[in-house]
Amino acid sequence: MTDTTADLGQQVFRLVYRSHTTMGSANRPAELEEIFEVSRRKNHDLGLSGALLVWQDTFVQVLEGDEARVRELYATIAADQRHQQVETLDEGVVSARAFGRWAMAHVSDDEGADLPAARGAEATDAPHATPRLEDRRQEMLLDLMREYADPDIRPL
Numbered sequence: 001m002t003d004t005t006a007d008l009g010q011q012v013f014r015l016v017y018r019s020h021t022t023m024g025s026a027n028r029p030a031e032l033e034e035i036f037e038v039s040r041r042k043n044h045d046l047g048l049s050g051a052l053l054v055w056q057d058t059f060v061q062v063l064e065g066d067e068a069r070v071r072e073l074y075a076t077i078a079a080d081q082r083h084q085q086v087e088t089l090d091e092g093v094v095s096a097r098a099f100g101r102w103a104m105a106h107v108s109d110d111e112g113a114d115l116p117a118a119r120g121a122e123a124t125d126a127p128h129a130t131p132r133l134e135d136r137r138q139e140m141l142l143d144l145m146r147e148y149a150d151p152d153i154r155p156l
């Protein structure tokens with residue numbers, strides 16, 4: 001697990017991209033499982049965190065951590081034949097991680113996902129509690145990812 005407290009006072013590089021899967025529906029679940037397994041291990045080792053939203057044929061992924069490591073991994077991911085039309089939506093230095101608790105959160109409406117792709121499905125059982133800043137940052141990024149899952153939404 002990435003230690004987010006180590007980011008205090010440090011800058012974090014964040015990259016967001018969108019792509020479309022080339023995987024056929026038959027082998028997609030197994031392939032995705034493999035992608036998440038490898039991603040979690042490798043991202044953890046690299047001190048990277050992030051989230052991968054899977055919605056229909058579309059991926060939206062957030063990668064955050066050291067800039068050189070994020071860029072190097074992104075080059076590897078962009079060359080992966082299991083998706084295509086990889087387009088960078090946003091990149092830059094931010095003050096803190098949004099997904100610091102995840103090496104790679106699985107965002108989808110599938111069983112076993114870490115976070116829901118459907119908006120509003122994350123209503124908490126403590127609606128009156130003030131969300132922690134970290135949780136709000138994560139929610140804001142999640143909402144942005146959900147917007148970007150719509151192909152009509154163009155990067156700013």
Ligand SMILES: Cc1cc2nc3c(=O)[nH]c(=O)nc-3n(C[C@H](O)[C@H](O)[C@H](O)COP(=O)(O)O)c2cc1C
Binds near residue numbers: 050
């Ligand atoms: C949509 C998508 C997202 C991916 N995300 C990651 C990721 O976050 N981290 C990662 O290590 N690999 C990710 N991969 C897999 C990489 O493309 C690559 O297969 C993996 O890092 C192993 O690379 P290596 O054999 O060069 O170490 C992703 C692949 C796809 C298709």
